[in-house]
Amino acid sequence: MSLICEKIVKTYSGKDVLQSVSLELQEGKIYGLIGRNGAGKTTLLSVLTAQNPASSGSVTLDGMPVWENRRALEKLCFSRELNANAESGLAAMKVKEYLRIAATYYEGWDKEMEGRLLNLFHLEVKKKLGKLSKGMLSMVTIIVALCSKSPYTFLDEPVAGLDVVAREQFYKLLLEEYAATGRTFVISTHIIEEAANVLEDVIILHEGKILIQGNTQAFVDSARYVSGKAEDVDAAVKDLEVHHTDIIGRSKGVTVFLKPGQTVDESYDVSVQTVNLQQAFVALCGEEAQQ
Amino acid sequence: MRRNLRFWSRYTWESMEAELIAMGAFVLISAVSSDPLWTKGMSGQSGWTDYLALAPFYLIVAAVICIMILGPGSQTLYIPLLISNGEPRKNIFWGYQFHRLLLVAATSVIAGLTWLLIPSEISDACLSCLPMIVTGLVICSSAGNLLGSAYVKWKWFGMVAMVLFFGVCGGLGGWLVSTGGLKIPAVSLLTLGLTTIIPSWQMAALAAALLAVDLGVQWLLLRRREVKF
Numbered sequence: 001m002s003l004i005c006e007k008i009v010k011t012y013s014g015k016d017v018l019q020s021v022s023l024e025l026q027e028g029k030i031y032g033l034i035g036r037n038g039a040g041k042t043t044l045l046s047v048l049t050a051q052n053p054a055s056s057g058s059v060t061l062d063g064m065p066v067w068e069n070r071r072a073l074e075k076l077c078f079s080r081e082l083n084a085n086a087e088s089g090l091a092a093m094k095v096k097e098y099l100r101i102a103a104t105y106y107e108g109w110d111k112e113m114e115g116r117l118l119n120l121f122h123l124e125v126k127k128k129l130g131k132l133s134k135g136m137l138s139m140v141t142i143i144v145a146l147c148s149k150s151p152y153t154f155l156d157e158p159v160a161g162l163d164v165v166a167r168e169q170f171y172k173l174l175l176e177e178y179a180a181t182g183r184t185f186v187i188s189t190h191i192i193e194e195a196a197n198v199l200e201d202v203i204i205l206h207e208g209k210i211l212i213q214g215n216t217q218a219f220v221d222s223a224r225y226v227s228g229k230a231e232d233v234d235a236a237v238k239d240l241e242v243h244h245t246d247i248i249g250r251s252k253g254v255t256v257f258l259k260p261g262q263t264v265d266e267s268y269d270v271s272v273q274t275v276n277l278q279q280a281f282v283a284l285c286g287e288e289a290q291q
Numbered sequence: 292m293r294r295n296l297r298f299w300s301r302y303t304w305e306s307m308e309a310e311l312i313a314m315g316a317f318v319l320i321s322a323v324s325s326d327p328l329w330t331k332g333m334s335g336q337s338g339w340t341d342y343l344a345l346a347p348f349y350l351i352v353a354a355v356i357c358i359m360i361l362g363p364g365s366q367t368l369y370i371p372l373l374i375s376n377g378e379p380r381k382n383i384f385w386g387y388q389f390h391r392l393l394l395v396a397a398t399s400v401i402a403g404l405t406w407l408l409i410p411s412e413i414s415d416a417c418l419s420c421l422p423m424i425v426t427g428l429v430i431c432s433s434a435g436n437l438l439g440s441a442y443v444k445w446k447w448f449g450m451v452a453m454v455l456f457f458g459v460c461g462g463l464g465g466w467l468v469s470t471g472g473l474k475i476p477a478v479s480l481l482t483l484g485l486t487t488i489i490p491s492w493q494m495a496a497l498a499a500a501l502l503a504v505d506l507g508v509q510w511l512l513l514r515r516r517e518v519k520f
Contacts, residue, residue, distance in 0.1 A: 046517070046518060049377070050377075051374055051375055051517070051518040052517040052518060053514075053515055053517075068379045068380060068381060069379070070378075070379050070382070073377040073378070073379060074377060076377060077377065078375065078377075080375060080518065080520055081520075082520055083520050084520075088367065088368060088371075088519075088520050089364060089367050089368030090368065090372075090520060093368070101298065101372060101373075101376065102376055104294050104297060104298050104376075105294055105298070105373065105376035105377060105378055106376070106377070107294075150377075
């Protein structure tokens with residue numbers, strides 16, 4: 001089973017928020033969807049799960065169109081980041097009512113797990129969503145995502161507002177669920193380094209385009225930070241894909257992404273360091289720094 | 292579709308609870324503010340008979356208010372919530388119509404049964420105009436829903452329309468209370484008067500037209516609806 005989107009374009013007020021995005025999500029993986037604010041992450045997840053219509057392009061699950069197709073939709077769950085403002089009416093809804101509606105619509109809803117997670121997160125079901133903190137709202141979205149038991153589960157900023165203990169609990173729960181069921185999870189997050197260990201594949205979205213989709217470790221392994229005197233650095237990284245240049249006086253640092261078979265020429269007087277996922281992401285999507 | 296019907300049935304039941312609570316409040320207000328003499332009877336029978344025969348009138352007033360409020364509420368909250376739970380839009384559309392139908396039917400059946408079980412001059416008059424009452428409820432349901440659609444599509448226009456509409460309704464309600472219009476004798480006169488004043492075919496035509504516009508607008512909006520919580 002795989003979820004495929006082809007040439008997705010989503011336009012808001014004449015601006016292409018998603019620009020011909022094509023993607024294949026295979027079964028049994030944990031994907032990380034990362035990108036800067038406004039990159040189009042939530043829009044992409046909304047389109048993939050038919051919560052919002054695409055301006056053009058197609059989304060299929062096992063060859064079936066997802067749009068208005070109950071058979072495909074029941075295999076998907078997008079637990080979106082909740083914004084319980086008065087305008088949406090969610091603020092007045094109680095936690096138990098929100099969960100009851102989700103339980104009605106997800107056929108595989110795990111009631112036992114719902115109770116267990118409510119206890120773990122110390123969530124009061126009689127509280128209104130509008131009275132919950134940002135972190136508690138994230139807990140509600142995590143409960144919906146995990147208890148839905150949907151083969152493809154999408155989480156939008158699931159750890160937003162969570163303290164470090166709750167974040168650790170979430171990653172542990174996610175890995176337990178993944179090990180037990182082999183469900184596919186797609187997680188959009190800004191807390192990249194923390195999530196890096198659980199993300200098997202990474203998708204980097206930048207200004208509505210996919211820059212990278214592939215194995216997280218392979219992506220991180222391909223990146224190097226090269227620093228030294230500007231002329232040495234320039235010579236060492238000649239012919240390599242250079243991103244994110246830091247210039248401090250006469251010193252220079254660049255991040256390079258190596259293709260198979262490529263290496264940094266270390267015969268020059270430069271320092272070559274490995275980078276982590278967050279640094280690699282910043283190198284790809286960040287602005288260049290110059291002092 | 293089964294779970295969809297389950298959701299909308301439950302939502303209708305919760306709406307009916309709100310309706311019955313509002314009816315109780317109206318009955319209480321009218322009983323407290325009425326002249327105690329009315330209990331001696333208006334139609335030569337026990338005053339309590341007239342009183343009970345008028346209770347469905349208050350239920351219908353409560354239904355009108357609830358139905359008008361539920362239209363915008365459902366469109367801004369429940370419909371996007373169900374989309375986000377992976378329900379196809381066409382199922383949501385039909386489920387919502389089922390909820391509206393159920394609400395109007397339940398209100399009409401409760402009112403009709405009450406009038407059947409409590410024979411009086413008022414009950415007879417009300418029973419004879421039950422089709423008109425049902426038509427009136429359909430008009431309110433469509434109007435409330437159109438207000439909701441306007442709010443979803445053109446937020447500020449919809450908001451102004453709702454403030455104006457509910458403001459006028461509130462003002463009218465306040466005026467009725469302050470002038471004794473909610474007292475039992477006044478209500479009974481109003482109820483009896485309604486049966487003779489308004490020709491039902493005009494209401495039926497208005498109801499059909501409003502319903503057609505409402506369904507068309509709602510489907511057009513729902514087809515391209517975006518979830519934005």
